[in-house]
Amino acid sequence: MEDLSQYPLELPESDKPMVRFQNVTKRYGALTVLDDLNLDIAEGEMVSIIGPSGSGKTTVLRMLMLERIQGGVIYVDGKPLTHMQQRGRLVQASEKYLRQAREPVGMCFQHFNLFPHMTALQNCMEGPVQVLGMSKKNARERSEELLELVGLIDKKDQHPSRLSGGQQQRVAIARALAMRPKVLLLDEVTSALDPEVIGEVTEVIKGLVSAHNLTIMMVTHQMGFAREISDRVCFFFGGKIEEQGAPADLFDNPQRERTQQFLSAVKSAD
Amino acid sequence: MSYTEFLAEYGPRFLDGLQVTAIQFLLAAVLAVMVSLVMGLGKLSSNPALRWPAVAYIEFFRGSSLLVQLFLLFYVLPLFGLTFDKYVTGFLALGLNLGAYGAELVRGGIQAVPRGQWEAAYSLSMSPAKRMWRIILPQALLNMLPPWGNLIIELLKGTALVALIAVPDLMFEARQINGSTFLSAQSFGTALIMYFVFARFIVTPFMRWLERFMTRKLGRA
Ligand SMILES: Nc1ncnc2c1ncn2[C@@H]1O[C@H](COP(=O)(O)OP(=O)(O)OP(=O)(O)O)[C@@H](O)[C@H]1O
Ligand SMILES: [Mg+2]
Numbered sequence: 001m002e003d004l005s006q007y008p009l010e011l012p013e014s015d016k017p018m019v020r021f022q023n024v025t026k027r028y029g030a031l032t033v034l035d036d037l038n039l040d041i042a043e044g045e046m047v048s049i050i051g052p053s054g055s056g057k058t059t060v061l062r063m064l065m066l067e068r069i070q071g072g073v074i075y076v077d078g079k080p081l082t083h084m085q086q087r088g089r090l091v092q093a094s095e096k097y098l099r100q101a102r103e104p105v106g107m108c109f110q111h112f113n114l115f116p117h118m119t120a121l122q123n124c125m126e127g128p129v130q131v132l133g134m135s136k137k138n139a140r141e142r143s144e145e146l147l148e149l150v151g152l153i154d155k156k157d158q159h160p161s162r163l164s165g166g167q168q169q170r171v172a173i174a175r176a177l178a179m180r181p182k183v184l185l186l187d188e189v190t191s192a193l194d195p196e197v198i199g200e201v202t203e204v205i206k207g208l209v210s211a212h213n214l215t216i217m218m219v220t221h222q223m224g225f226a227r228e229i230s231d232r233v234c235f236f237f238g239g240k241i242e243e244q245g246a247p248a249d250l251f252d253n254p255q256r257e258r259t260q261q262f263l264s265a266v267k268s269a270d
Numbered sequence: 271m272s273y274t275e276f277l278a279e280y281g282p283r284f285l286d287g288l289q290v291t292a293i294q295f296l297l298a299a300v301l302a303v304m305v306s307l308v309m310g311l312g313k314l315s316s317n318p319a320l321r322w323p324a325v326a327y328i329e330f331f332r333g334s335s336l337l338v339q340l341f342l343l344f345y346v347l348p349l350f351g352l353t354f355d356k357y358v359t360g361f362l363a364l365g366l367n368l369g370a371y372g373a374e375l376v377r378g379g380i381q382a383v384p385r386g387q388w389e390a391a392y393s394l395s396m397s398p399a400k401r402m403w404r405i406i407l408p409q410a411l412l413n414m415l416p417p418w419g420n421l422i423i424e425l426l427k428g429t430a431l432v433a434l435i436a437v438p439d440l441m442f443e444a445r446q447i448n449g450s451t452f453l454s455a456q457s458f459g460t461a462l463i464m465y466f467v468f469a470r471f472i473v474t475p476f477m478r479w480l481e482r483f484m485t486r487k488l489g490r491a
Pocket of ligand 1: 028031033051052053054055056057058059060
């Protein structure tokens, strides 16, 4: 058992990133996917995560939203997410605590995962009404605003099966935003899209970065896009951060050999 | 006696029997749906106190014959002071038995809903109950309607067994009429046709309609 007393119960105002991974380890059975990860993400920061397949990029996001961890503590907005306080000590979070602690986090998936039995508008209203207890009227207003923002207000009464991939992904972004998250996780949100519609989704994301004080963690294979909009890029290799830095530094002047190899491999594939 | 005369004489009794069959069928179907939901969800529960009873239930009712279960309810339970009316015993046995098969359909239908739907619902912080009722079950329902169509027809055929505990259903009337007239071909032939018509022209079209209705409602059209 890990000694949890080394971790603070809450992060102090003076040192309070929006997201902190402290000594985080994630295992699937005997396979250690992420080993002793330490990563801080500031409020309003846009961080891109790049790296080869299987390097643990998706896992970083999933630990915030869907998976339990085997070592370390994750903090969101200064409060522990993976653990809760009990008699002045940190203990493993209960299911209920986890779910509530994750309320400030939103996630969009590679395959959209819209609810097929609901219209675009209903997809967006579901969380506010069912989880936040908002009135239908207010939830509808908020959802319509967001569908407007992603340019799909005219499709609000369509079911996902009637929407293109790019449109579905934009609805999915609106659905996540309807919960007013502080942190938005984007896992390869353009990877399942036809090349000609990728632009409509990246435009929406660019809009989010400039207009909202949203903290975004984005896993992507689109190096050009990552470079254009990120404050920081993290290159993952074998479950560790091999190198990180401002996009211009990391892309133009990578220090580590693996980063150089990866970037030149992606470049030649393009 | 011509077949027309036979029908004129015994037609009303066949119709009375059919009515009893239809009621037994409907009540058993409602019970089966409820049982399958409870047991299907129970079998998927992560809580062993819910899971093991559901597993035991499903194994028991699928692993032994409906006729034996019917007799057990009718003849054995009274020995323990539990007596049901024969009508109640009839649809109870049918519903409990078919519910065990239905539970497997519910389980399969739920498991066929893509993992990503659970994750999307979770990522909106929905509670486990809301995830199930609002997101997963509606989709599972659509997955399982086609096999439910078959199960419901099995249920209809199964109703003929309640004649054996003297519930005056269509089969019971056919046997009675056969016993007094010795016109086996007419007696059982008529019953057969009535079962067939009921299944083919009422139950099956209804299930098809339900499928179309649900598909439209769930926006997959
Ligand atoms: N549910 C799981 N069970 C077992 N192993 C898993 C599971 N999910 C991921 N892994 C393993 O963890 C490692 C990291 O996976 P992850 O999905 O985070 O990689 P990734 O960097 O997102 O890759 P990709 O670019 O292909 O999406 C891989 O070796 C993968 O096989
Ligand atoms: Mg991935």
